[in-house]
Amino acid sequence: MRKYVNWLLPALAGILILAAWTGVKEVFGIRNFVLPSPLRILQAAIKERAVLLAAAEITITGAALGFVAAALIGFLASMVMSLSASFRLSLYPYILVLQMTPIMIFAPVLVIWMGPGLPTVTVITFLICFFPIVANTTQGLISVDKNMVDLFRMINADRVQEVLLLRVPHALPYFLTGLRIAGSIAMIGGITGDLFAGNTSGNAGGIGYMVLVYDGQLKIPELWAAGFTACLCGFVFVTVVLGLNWWLLRKWHDSIVKSDV
Amino acid sequence: MDTPNPPLVSIAALQKRYGQGAVVLDGINLDVNKEEFVSLIGPSGCGKSTLLKLIASLSPVTSGTLTVDGMSPKNAREEMAFIFQEATLLPWRTVTRNIELPLEVSKVAAAKRSEICARMRHLVGLDHVPEHYPRQLSGGMKMRVSIARALSVSPKILLLDEPFGALDEMTRDRLNEELLAIRAQQKFTAFFVTHSVAEAVFLSSRIIVLAPNPGRIAHDFTVPFPYPRTAETRESPEFQRCVAEVSRILRSVSPAHP
Numbered sequence: 001m002r003k004y005v006n007w008l009l010p011a012l013a014g015i016l017i018l019a020a021w022t023g024v025k026e027v028f029g030i031r032n033f034v035l036p037s038p039l040r041i042l043q044a045a046i047k048e049r050a051v052l053l054a055a056a057e058i059t060i061t062g063a064a065l066g067f068v069a070a071a072l073i074g075f076l077a078s079m080v081m082s083l084s085a086s087f088r089l090s091l092y093p094y095i096l097v098l099q100m101t102p103i104m105i106f107a108p109v110l111v112i113w114m115g116p117g118l119p120t121v122t123v124i125t126f127l128i129c130f131f132p133i134v135a136n137t138t139q140g141l142i143s144v145d146k147n148m149v150d151l152f153r154m155i156n157a158d159r160v161q162e163v164l165l166l167r168v169p170h171a172l173p174y175f176l177t178g179l180r181i182a183g184s185i186a187m188i189g190g191i192t193g194d195l196f197a198g199n200t201s202g203n204a205g206g207i208g209y210m211v212l213v214y215d216g217q218l219k220i221p222e223l224w225a226a227g228f229t230a231c232l233c234g235f236v237f238v239t240v241v242l243g244l245n246w247w248l249l250r251k252w253h254d255s256i257v258k259s260d261v
Numbered sequence: 262m263d264t265p266n267p268p269l270v271s272i273a274a275l276q277k278r279y280g281q282g283a284v285v286l287d288g289i290n291l292d293v294n295k296e297e298f299v300s301l302i303g304p305s306g307c308g309k310s311t312l313l314k315l316i317a318s319l320s321p322v323t324s325g326t327l328t329v330d331g332m333s334p335k336n337a338r339e340e341m342a343f344i345f346q347e348a349t350l351l352p353w354r355t356v357t358r359n360i361e362l363p364l365e366v367s368k369v370a371a372a373k374r375s376e377i378c379a380r381m382r383h384l385v386g387l388d389h390v391p392e393h394y395p396r397q398l399s400g401g402m403k404m405r406v407s408i409a410r411a412l413s414v415s416p417k418i419l420l421l422d423e424p425f426g427a428l429d430e431m432t433r434d435r436l437n438e439e440l441l442a443i444r445a446q447q448k449f450t451a452f453f454v455t456h457s458v459a460e461a462v463f464l465s466s467r468i469i470v471l472a473p474n475p476g477r478i479a480h481d482f483t484v485p486f487p488y489p490r491t492a493e494t495r496e497s498p499e500f501q502r503c504v505a506e507v508s509r510i511l512r513s514v515s516p517a518h519p
Contacts, residue, residue, distance in 0.1 A: 147346075165366070257396065
């Protein structure tokens with residue numbers, strides 16, 4: 001029963017929202033370019049599906065590459081920062097600077113340096129995904145219980161064993177939290193990348209680029225369809241990360257395992 | 262006097278302070294022989310846990326000497342195992358893999374490892390949960406895993422820092438009895454920090470009472486009755502008398518409270 005409620009309630013809420021949307025539009029006579037009806041958007045999406053799918057593929061590729069790069073490099077950077085407090089102290093302010101500078105300012109600079117194209121989109125996504133991963137993973141690596149560290153000293157573990165057998169597994173849930181946050185903003189990186197650095201030769205841009213095109217052509221339902229496509233891509237992204245999170249922690253972590261003994 | 266064997270742990274004129282802070286332990290002289298079971302009790306701040314950490318070489322001695330089996334504590338680490346107040350299990354490892362951890366770290370071959378582990382699991386009565394994760398275990402079971410892990414390296418010396426302090430009384434009594442039964446087989450020398458006089462009397466052959474400010478040895482008490490001890494031991498008048506006496510000593514060294 002509970003299982004059904006879990007999707008029935010959101011489904012009902014969705015129908016209500018769509019009904020309200022259509023109702024408001026009809027009652028107040030709102031015109032299509034201000035607020036297209038859900039049906040119109042669906043029609044536009046179907047009509048433009050080839051273009052939107054191709055755009056989604058381009059955007060997701062950039063977002064995914066940047067995300068994976070941020071995961072790998074972020075993990076390594078965290079390892080380096082966990083090795084010594086001096087490293088942490090020296091590097092952290094500059095990682096913060098990266099995070100605090102809005103990506104819209106980095107983006108044009110990166111285009112000047114690298115030109116438009118997938119590598120630039122990747123770097124843009126990388127930049128916004130990097131911080132949550134580094135911040136969380138570093139926290140996990142250094143927040144190991146003092147007694148655990150003493151235990152490893154008592155069993156004569158060397159530094160490498162301490163890192164591999166204690167610190168890295170302990171940091172795994174923190175790392176995954178970083179990935180979850182990064183996963184939910186990776187699409188922003190991808191679309192920002194499209195807008196500033198999308199490779200648009202042959203009219204094959206990502207979703208960000210298609211938003212610009214539809215806007216310019218006053219194809220408003222198509223614009224909305226592009227928005228929903230981006231939203232859908234975001235869900236796919238987060239679902240993959242959540243799946244990874246579940247799979248890695250399913251056996252031992254309290255956040256996943258609910259029933260006890 | 263014939264003493265063919267030198268003491269296993271020998272402490273002389275030991276002083277400990279952290280940095281430039283107050284002196285935590287001062288003028289500690291203590292010789293402990295093989296297979297003694299020594300409890301360290303005393304009011305909070307008397308340095309009993311610190312003394313345990315010094316023996317374990319988890320913290321350096323400030324001045325004086327401390328030898329373990331004729332070596333510096335650091336060199337003797339392989340002969341020692343430490344059991345903490347919390348079970349300190351790795352939550353991502355099963356019972357079996359937790360018990361095997363020290364063996365894995367010292368690169369014991371896998372076959373040998375699982376053989377030892379199975380023996381230890383049996384010893385602490387955890388045969389039925391080899392693949393359980395720590396979160397699936399009760400506090401008492403977790404502590405059993407911790408004990409099995411410590412014993413897997415066949416330590417000469419077992420250092421226990423209030424291991425049963427967080428457990429309910431029944432579980433604590435049971436584990437006390439089991440610890441003695443295990444010791445009858447494994448023959449380790451034990452240093453046991455506790456707040457409970459009854460626990461100290463039940464387990465120990467010798468009780469060291471520490472006084473605070475600075476931490477020093479106030480009394481060296483020999484528990485007069487023999488092993489093996491069982492649940493019935495606790496009910497004997499002799500046991501009760503002993504607990505009363507140690508309690509009196511403990512009160513005499515505790516700072517007066519309003």
